Amino acid sequence: MRAVVGRTVTSGDVALWVRQRRQGHWYGEFRHLYEAIEFAARFVQMLGEARLTMDSLSDGVQRYSRSWFQLDQLYRKFTYHVRMSGQASLMGELSEQVENLYSNNYLLKLGDGFQVHVDAVTRWEAYPVIQQKAFFEYWVRPYLRKDKRICVIISDAMRYEIGDELLGLIRQEDRYSAELEPALSTLPSYTQLGMAALLPNKSLAIADNDTGTALVDGQSSQGTVNRTKILQAALDGRGQAVKAEDFMQLNREDSRELLKGNDVVYIYHNRIDHTGDKMHSEGQAFEAAEQTLADLIRLIKKLTAANANNLLITADHGFIYQNRELDESDFLGEVVSGDDIRYRDRRFVLGKGLSASPAFHHFSSEQLGLDGDMEVQIPKSINRLRLKGSGSRFVHGGASLQEVVIPVLKVNKKRQSDVSAVEVDILRGASSVITSGQLAVTLYQSGPVTEKVQPRHLRAGIYTQSGELISDSHELSFDLTSENPRERELQVRFVLSRKADEANGQEVFLKLEEQHAGTSHYKEYKSLRYLMRRSFTSDFDF
Numbered sequence: 001m002r003a004v005v006g007r008t009v010t011s012g013d014v015a016l017w018v019r020q021r022r023q024g025h026w027y028g029e030f031r032h033l034y035e036a037i038e039f040a041a042r043f044v045q046m047l048g049e050a051r052l053t054m055d056s057l058s059d060g061v062q063r064y065s066r067s068w069f070q071l072d073q074l075y076r077k078f079t080y081h082v083r084m085s086g087q088a089s090l091m092g093e094l095s096e097q098v099e100n101l102y103s104n105n106y107l108l109k110l111g112d113g114f115q116v117h118v119d120a121v122t123r124w125e126a127y128p129v130i131q132q133k134a135f136f137e138y139w140v141r142p143y144l145r146k147d148k149r150i151c152v153i154i155s156d157a158m159r160y161e162i163g164d165e166l167l168g169l170i171r172q173e174d175r176y177s178a179e180l181e182p183a184l185s186t187l188p189s190y191t192q193l194g195m196a197a198l199l200p201n202k203s204l205a206i207a208d209n210d211t212g213t214a215l216v217d218g219q220s221s222q223g224t225v226n227r228t229k230i231l232q233a234a235l236d237g238r239g240q241a242v243k244a245e246d247f248m249q250l251n252r253e254d255s256r257e258l259l260k261g262n263d264v265v266y267i268y269h270n271r272i273d274h275t276g277d278k279m280h281s282e283g284q285a286f287e288a289a290e291q292t293l294a295d296l297i298r299l300i301k302k303l304t305a306a307n308a309n310n311l312l313i314t315a316d317h318g319f320i321y322q323n324r325e326l327d328e329s330d331f332l333g334e335v336v337s338g339d340d341i342r343y344r345d346r347r348f349v350l351g352k353g354l355s356a357s358p359a360f361h362h363f364s365s366e367q368l369g370l371d372g373d374m375e376v377q378i379p380k381s382i383n384r385l386r387l388k389g390s391g392s393r394f395v396h397g398g399a400s401l402q403e404v405v406i407p408v409l410k411v412n413k414k415r416q417s418d419v420s421a422v423e424v425d426i427l428r429g430a431s432s433v434i435t436s437g438q439l440a441v442t443l444y445q446s447g448p449v450t451e452k453v454q455p456r457h458l459r460a461g462i463y464t465q466s467g468e469l470i471s472d473s474h475e476l477s478f479d480l481t482s483e484n485p486r487e488r489e490l491q492v493r494f495v496l497s498r499k500a501d502e503a504n505g506q507e508v509f510l511k512l513e514e515q516h517a518g519t520s521h522y523k524e525y526k527s528l529r530y531l532m533r534r535s536f537t538s539d540f541d542f
Contacts, residue, residue, distance in 0.1 A: 110400075162407070199230045240265050255305075378398045
């Protein structure tokens with residue numbers, strides 16, 4: 001940790017250390033600390049190399065979805081593992097450094113840079129990135145044209161970087177393929193409007209009252225009953241909206257019936273927003289993100305078990321999250337004023353006749369592609385408005401990249417298995433004779449682990465012909481992702497036990513064994529013969 005704080009090591013060095021420690025007995029107990037330090041090292045290095053400049057609003061969105069989002073992802077993973085380690089004071093210096101870099105050198109700098117281009121546009125769009133309100137026509141409709149059924153999962157506040165992690169998890173599953181594209185959310189980036197934009201729509205509007213409700217073709221889109229009505233109107237009755245927890249309760253027969261009876265099913269999942277939007281639980285936003293990934297993998301498997309082969313996964317909006325308490329300077333000193341203020345949140349205000357102010361960007365409904373005459377004001381960059389009784393570390397509604405770039409994942413289930421495990425070879429040294437109390441061996445992982453080439457976990461030891469273990473035993477994980485062959489070598493040292501004396505003059509075997517899935521039994525993966533020829537036995541054996 002001190003080395004990372006002092007910047008005396010590269011993230012590659014840290015990754016190597018962590019890899020070596022992973023083979024150790026105590027790794028499990030300190031796993032979250034090691035992971036946190038590795039993510040911190042990667043974050044610091046990536047931020048140091050990043051150029052956070054852009055030429056236009058569209059350019060900013062595309063650069064964010066190609067690379068900058070990884071900084072949000074690394075910060076989230078670091079923060080999560082520090083929290084899970086329960087060792088906040090031990091990690092205090094590193095956390096302080098990462099927080100300062102994230103807030104000042106990344107979040108604020110990127111927010112200010114993007115704001116320049118938000119201020120310059122007359123319409124809210126980022127061509128060629130697809131707008132959220134075109135979601136149904138652009139992503140859903142093509143399946144219907146081919147007479148294919150489609151399920152849409154919408155996870156509230158699953159921002160782009162979480163969608164990217166989900167992409168990797170899905171691709172690791174056998175027989176699943178997935179692709180990820182960015183979309184631009186509606187503004188303001190809040191739940192009611194984002195959810196409305198994802199439904200089939202000819203017009204979107206914010207209701208002319210103080211509820212903030214979004215209307216699709218003049219009808220309220222709040223709640224699954226209203227959303228089902230909107231889907232059914234667009235699909236001749238063959239559409240349904242359902243909550244994820246309700247779908248997960250269905251038995252196999254009922255879930256199949258639901259999918260069979262509809263061309264399009266929208267499934268609504270809400271864990272991140274539900275956690276982050278409350279003052280008392282906003283600090284658990286990143287735990288909620290981890291839990292969401294597990295929820296969604298389970299949901300995907302249940303859907304495919306019910307014969308859903310085509311899935312789309314997206315979000316209504318993203319969010320900004322800073323783990324430490326905010327400074328006064330993060331809040332706007334100015335108060336919103338105007339003839340008629342209808343609705344206010346921490347990152348936007350709705351109303352009519354709103355007074356112009358340099359601290360806010362003012363949009364008309366028309367500029368945002370909405371019907372009606374509601375006006376919208378959004379604090380510039382990443383500033384918050386004060387709102388009584390609500391948290392301030394987890395926010396959305398504004399126009400920052402973290403809030404408005406949302407993921408769209410296309411997921412397909414294939415008929416054939418497409419996952420294999422990586423191969424491991426034993427590299428024999430110059431001699432096949434064991435003459436001392438130790439044996440050093442190099443094991444080689446034949447290729448990098450990818451999404452479809454999975455890690456292999458092996459147990460290694462030296463055995464007699466009768467199968468008796470005569471050395472220490474090692475649990476080894478081969479999950480290296482490096483393209484460089486030298487970085488996929490693993491040195492292992494075996495120390496012979498007293499029992500090895502009895503095997504002197506005999507053939508013994510170095511065995512790599514693999515556990516049978518779901519059992520405690522092992523099967524042999526590979527082995528290599530050695531001749532035991534020790535002229536004397538040492539006192540150092542155990």
